[in-house]
Amino acid sequence: MYRYNDFDRAFLAERNRQFRTQVERRIQGALTEDEFRPLRLMNGVYLQLHAYMLRVAIPYGTLRSAQMRQLALLAEKWDKGYGHFTTRQNIQYNWPKLNEIPDMLEALAEVDLHSIQTSGNTIRNVTADHFAGAAADEIADPRPVAELIRQWSTDHPEFQFLPRKFKIAVSGAPNDRAVLKSHDIAVEIVERDGEQGYRIFVGGGLGRTPMLAREVRAFLPRADLLPYLEAIVSVYNQLGRRDNKFKARIKITLHENGLETIRDRIEERFTVYKAQFGGIDQQVLAEIETHFAPPAFRDASTGTFEAAYGNDPVFRSWVDTNIAAHRRADHAIVSISLKAHGKTPGDASAAQMRVMADLAETWGYDELRISHEQNVILPHVPKDVLPQLYQALKTAGLGTANIGLVSDIIACPGMDYCTLATARSIPIAQQIATRFDQLKLEHEIGDLKIKISGCINACGHHHVGHIGILGLDRAGVENYQVTLGGDGTQTASIGTRAGPGFSADEIVPAIERLVLGYLDLREGPEETFLAAYRRLGAAPFKALLYPEAREKAA
Amino acid sequence: MPRQFTPKVVTANALLEGDVIYLTADDRWSRDLAEAEVLTDEAVADLRLLDASSRHAEAVGAYLADVRLKAGVPQPTHFREEFRRTGPSNYFHGKQAAR
Incomplete structure (x- = not known):
């Protein structure tokens, strides 16, 4: 680290x-x-x-x-x-x-943290796959590159007054857990003929004009990364619109100028910067990489884990949802849910933070990760300690077994805190989670991502939720629009608005109709909500949301 | 015909705490909407807002917020102002806890 x-x-x-x-x-x-x-x-x-x-x-x-x-x-x-x-x-x-x-x-x-460039029209916090360095499917740990980008972008003299904010994400695995295509720039570590390089995407963003990022380079050699990023941001700095805040993001620059023009200009700048960088960035990267050497993994027996998994149904349920495959068979990646039913998504008390820190120090090689899905991850846990770890988490109110399920909802702070919000998000998330917990159906429902934003700026990623909810102010009353079919992974898509919005009282029953109706529509438990939506199209799902319209049409 | 001016109060956030505050008739900042000066004349309201905005060592982001009177006491007309005078709905924090 x-x-x-x-x-x-x-x-x-x-x-x-x-x-x-x-x-x-x-x-x-x-x-x-x-x-x-x-x-x-x-x-x-x-x-x-x-x-x-x-x-x-x-x-x-x-x-x-x-x-x-x-x-x-x-x-x-x-x-x-x-x-x-x-x-x-x-x-x-x-x-x-x-x-x-x-x-x-x-x-x-005191602990190497800061809040520089977490606001303003600058390059913001560089995000990455939250399973970085641990995932079984990883080509390379994306964090050395992310740290290089952090150092380069922090207080970068030319990029303190960009046309608008600028977000960069990095991933090193084919399964996209970092919502790459919703970023201004996405860097995906790829392999070609045994050589590692980067696939570069530009111009993604959610907000009022959601767009998926487009590929500008299929394979960028490792040594070219920083000069190439510098070229992208400098082209944007010059071409990006400063006359209209709503058209200032690079997604609009790309859309208005066209991919070919932007790509040509990037390549032109790149040749200039490539010479100027002269390889110093690669020396810095080599030094950074020494910080990210994997921990000295110990060998763990899996017997106690397998026994507990076989005997304890509660533990088994938690393992089935909250554990992901580690690059070592005797270790696991543990996702700690900050989505206890009825609680605020993403909130942790000081006591809970200390418990997670202690567990990471005692059993997890001192490492923690925060996911964009507002959960905490212990990336390296030997399997033999999982039963004890689960007990400790449960005692601290951190044992919720719902990762990736209907109650693992992303929600922005909404109008409970945010000045930009047009409606509240948190209470809707709390009510949906509570309702599905009562129904005891969420494990049967399976993979389902609900994402809620309290305004058009889409901090709650509603456009890439399988079910997205957008809170609006309609004539002085909170109103919630539903989008369907969004996806933030390697098969990314922007959700489509289903129809008229729902009042605060109507939205939770509407989501319940939609999800329970999906259970009847799917071909079997292995067909997720998103897969069923993609197979059947919007019509049967709209009919679930708007039964009155169906009756009228009949 | 110009739209009729609806009653308003001057509201802002306190410089140090960021807490929601309201301008009173005797030029104090109150934490309580009930104490706010209700402005029914547009020209007066504009002047009061100008006065409030110049007090930049006390308050941030002053603006005019609509109110309606209930038994002579100002009440918010929009849910945003209702939340501002109450606090968040997920925790008993903010103004609701201070009362």
Whole structure:
């Protein structure tokens, strides 16, 4: 795992010192809000509905236990005892006071964390596959490259005032767990003739104009990555529209100029930058790679695990949903659900953060990951400790067996916290999860991704939910639109709007009709909701959502 | 005919806590909507908003929010303002806890 060197520490200390004096000047009245706002946003400080919010980057979702414990400390000391893990592998604190935020940033710096570029029109936190370094299907660990991109993009002098925010994701596996195609740039590690390189996508994004990223290079040699990324961002910096906020993302630049034009311009800039970089980036990458050497895995016997799996149905159910295949047969990847039924998706208390940190330190080689699906992952767990681990998680309220199921819902903070929101998301997620828990059907329903956003900006990824829910304000009343057939994986697709929206009272029964109706439509338990939707088309699913329309048509 | 001016209050967030605040008739910032000065004249409302916006060492993002009067006490007309004066619905935090 990457550890800061003297340069990183000095840079961060200086940034924090600057921000502390900026906050002081704001409080003294020497800076107006208009002057201060861009400064606080550069440091991840938002003003939300009820309070300030501090967004802390968790680069490529990777944490060690000491960092998780510090996140717990922040939650306890400067917030109300919890933190909210987001869909961009960040953590947000909802209740800090402005004059205390500099202290929070200093506490974060002690464990190599910061909130720089978690807002503003800059390159944001670089995200990655949350199974990075552990997954059985991985070609290479994407994190060294993600760290290289983090270092390159942090305080990059040319890219502090881009036309709009800019998001980069990296994955090293054919199964896309990082929603690559919803990013401004996606880097996929691929192999060709035994050589590793990168497949590069540009121009993805959700929001009001959802678009899937398009391939600009099928195979980029390893040594060319940073100059090529620099070329992409510089072309965008020049061509991206600054006259209209809604047309400023690179997806629109690509759409308006055409893939060929953009690709030609990127290649043209690339030849210039390639010469300028001169290989220094590869030296840095080689150094970074030493930080990401896999842990010294111990051999684990699988006997106790198999016995518990055979004898204990509750443990078995948790294993079946929350465990993924590790690159070693005697280890497992454990997903810890932050989606206990009826609770806020992505929230963890300080006590829970400490439990997860302790478990990672004791049994998991000191490693944790945060997923864009708002869960926590222990990437390396020897199978012989899984029964004990499960008991410890259960005691801490972290034993929910629902990864990938109907109650594992992504939800943005919505109008419970966010100033941009047009409706609430969290209560809808809570009600859906509670309802399906009552029905005791979620394991039978199987793989189903529900994603909820409280406004058109789509932080809740509703466009790529198998079922997406978008909260809107319709004439002063909360209203929820449903999209169907979205997919955020390697078979990505943008969901299609099913029809008129539902009131806050109607949306949960509508989702229940839809999901229960799917059980009748599917060919068997192995046909997922998405597969059934793709086979049958929208019509039978719309009929489930809008039975009145069906009756009228009959 | 121009649209009739509906009653409003000046609201903002407190500089230090970010807490929702309302401008009172005697130029204080109150945490309680009931204490807010209700503005029924558009010209006066614009002036009060200008005054409030200039107090940048106390408040952030002042704007005029619609209210309706119930027994003489201002009430929010939109759910967003209702949430602002109450707090989030997933935890008993924010204003609802301070009462």
